Amino acid sequence: MALKNEYLQKVYEQVEKRNPGEKEFLQAVYEVLESLVPVVEKRPDIVEAGIIDRIVEPERQIIFRVPWVDDNGKVQVNRGFRVQFNSAIGPYKGGLRLHPSVCASVIKFLGFEQIFKNSLTGLPIGGGKGGSDFDPKGKSDAEVMRFCQSFMTELCKHIGADTDVPAGDIGTGAREIGYMFGQYKRLRNEFTGVLTGKGLSYGGSLARTEATGYGLCYYTAEMIKCMKNESFEGKTVVISGSGNVAIYATQKATELGGKVVALSDSNGYIYDPKGVDLDVVKQIKEVERGRIKEYVNRVEGAEYHEGCSGIWTIKCDIALPCATQNEINEESAKALVANGVFAVAEGANMPSTPEAIAVFQNAGVLFGPAKAANAGGVATSALEMSQNSERLSWTFEEVDAKLKGIMTNIFHNSYNAAKEYGMEGNLVAGANIAGFMKVADAMKWQGVAY
Ligand code: NDP
Numbered sequence: 001m002a003l004k005n006e007y008l009q010k011v012y013e014q015v016e017k018r019n020p021g022e023k024e025f026l027q028a029v030y031e032v033l034e035s036l037v038p039v040v041e042k043r044p045d046i047v048e049a050g051i052i053d054r055i056v057e058p059e060r061q062i063i064f065r066v067p068w069v070d071d072n073g074k075v076q077v078n079r080g081f082r083v084q085f086n087s088a089i090g091p092y093k094g095g096l097r098l099h100p101s102v103c104a105s106v107i108k109f110l111g112f113e114q115i116f117k118n119s120l121t122g123l124p125i126g127g128g129k130g131g132s133d134f135d136p137k138g139k140s141d142a143e144v145m146r147f148c149q150s151f152m153t154e155l156c157k158h159i160g161a162d163t164d165v166p167a168g169d170i171g172t173g174a175r176e177i178g179y180m181f182g183q184y185k186r187l188r189n190e191f192t193g194v195l196t197g198k199g200l201s202y203g204g205s206l207a208r209t210e211a212t213g214y215g216l217c218y219y220t221a222e223m224i225k226c227m228k229n230e231s232f233e234g235k236t237v238v239i240s241g242s243g244n245v246a247i248y249a250t251q252k253a254t255e256l257g258g259k260v261v262a263l264s265d266s267n268g269y270i271y272d273p274k275g276v277d278l279d280v281v282k283q284i285k286e287v288e289r290g291r292i293k294e295y296v297n298r299v300e301g302a303e304y305h306e307g308c309s310g311i312w313t314i315k316c317d318i319a320l321p322c323a324t325q326n327e328i329n330e331e332s333a334k335a336l337v338a339n340g341v342f343a344v345a346e347g348a349n350m351p352s353t354p355e356a357i358a359v360f361q362n363a364g365v366l367f368g369p370a371k372a373a374n375a376g377g378v379a380t381s382a383l384e385m386s387q388n389s390e391r392l393s394w395t396f397e398e399v400d401a402k403l404k405g406i407m408t409n410i411f412h413n414s415y416n417a418a419k420e421y422g423m424e425g426n427l428v429a430g431a432n433i434a435g436f437m438k439v440a441d442a443m444k445w446q447g448v449a450y
């Protein structure tokens with residue numbers, strides 16, 4: 001399908017040519033370019049300055065070997081990535097994903113989306129992403145440590161508190177950030193806020209652990225209040241995944257009066273009609289690093305089903321996908337709509353396929369895209385950077401209040417941008433446009449430096 005603007009179509013064809021076969025990256029670029037059609041019509045100066053031609057090309061891409069020794073003394077080799085996508089409004093900022101599916105396409109889609117997400121937070125952070133095809137699952141702590149140390153031995157040459165500040169993502173939590181921070185400090189002999197998501201005893205921010213899931217619920221609450229005069233109170237909620245984002249989304253959705261009846265992992269999903277017992281989930285996932293299946297051995301009346309996509313056939317009012325990209329396809333979206341879902345907001349990055357988004361939007365389902373809805377994690381990372389710079393730490397309440405304010409603003413800025421460009425109610429276009437405008441302005445003022 002061609003974009004409804006000749007210039008944007010040419011930009012897209014160039015991206016296709018330069019990044020052949022990178023389907024996730026192309027998907028993310030296409031969606032943004034589609035949203036920018038009314039912008040290029042209204043703002044020829046943006047086209048003349050070549051902003052869009054530049055924004056789709058990363059400023060820098062680093063790919064490196066990560067050798068490490070496993071517990072049997074055998075040498076293992078993984079591939080490491082850091083894509084420094086855009087530094088127009090601040091140092092590169094974005095997580096590190098450790099998952100066997102990591103490849104250039106995945107890191108580039110994440111890095112590209114991060115530019116607009118970070119801009120939407122209103123804080124001074126550019127866009128970047130990194131990671132490795134290393135799988136932390138089933139590895140001992142010592143193996144994870146050796147991998148993280150090797151990974152940082154190369155990565156440290158490219159990052160810094162004022163240059164590029166990585167954080168967690170799938171497979172990278174407090175344990176991995178700790179090992180990476182320790183190695184950075186050892187190599188550089190400097191204690192700086194080079195990573196976020198750090199432990200509280202060495203510069204981490206209160207509420208960073210909760211931030212993405214809490215922020216997702218703050219955004220969703222604002223969206224359903226303003227667009228449907230609704231709230232979480234008494235609503236049935238389905239959340240996919242059972243990692244960091246899913247757990248804290250469950251916590252906040254429950255606090256706001258919702259009943260979360262399902263969670264999943266890449267093997268299957270649990271259904272608990274009474275509402276999931278989060279203490280049990282936390283024990284299994286955060287303490288034991290176990291599988292979600294285990295939940296049914298501990299909670300009476302709960303069911304486990306193999307296969308993760310079946311979770312979208314459960315009847316619910318609100319769906320919050322919090323696992324991974326393209327986890328909701330057209331068929332799953334149709335099942336959700338048929339069961340009466342009225343709001344979908346993305347905790348994961350790009351969890352809905354373009355076909356699924358079209359199903360939701362055509363059915364009048366409120367749809368909050370990842371760039372806006374899950375920006376609470378990186379926003380709180382930026383608050384961690386501020387605290388590190390002033391060598392102070394703020395209270396949980398202070399950080400949480402700032403997070404709530406940021407998520408509320410993101411909803412309104414996206415809503416207003418969509419309206420201004422003639423697409424009222426389309427929060428995908430609104431988030432893309434609002435995120436883009438600030439970065440475009442900064443790039444224009446800074447000249448053709450990149
Ligand atoms: P975690 O590693 O803590 O949890 C990931 C969860 O998603 C696990 O339940 C995992 O199941 C599931 N999952 C991962 N890959 C797949 C897959 N290919 N198919 C099915 N399920 C899968 O990661 P997070 O909770 O941090 O991240 C979840 C999503 O949220 C990601 O898209 C991430 O990019 C996004 N995100 C995270 C932020 C953060 O601050 N952490 C901020 C903004 C977005 P299993 O254990 O079986 O792999």
Ligand code: 2IT
Pocket residue numbers: 093094095096117165166167168169196349374375377378379381
């Ligand atoms: O996708 C994301 O926004 C994240 N994984 C969080 C990045 C960050 O720097 O906190």
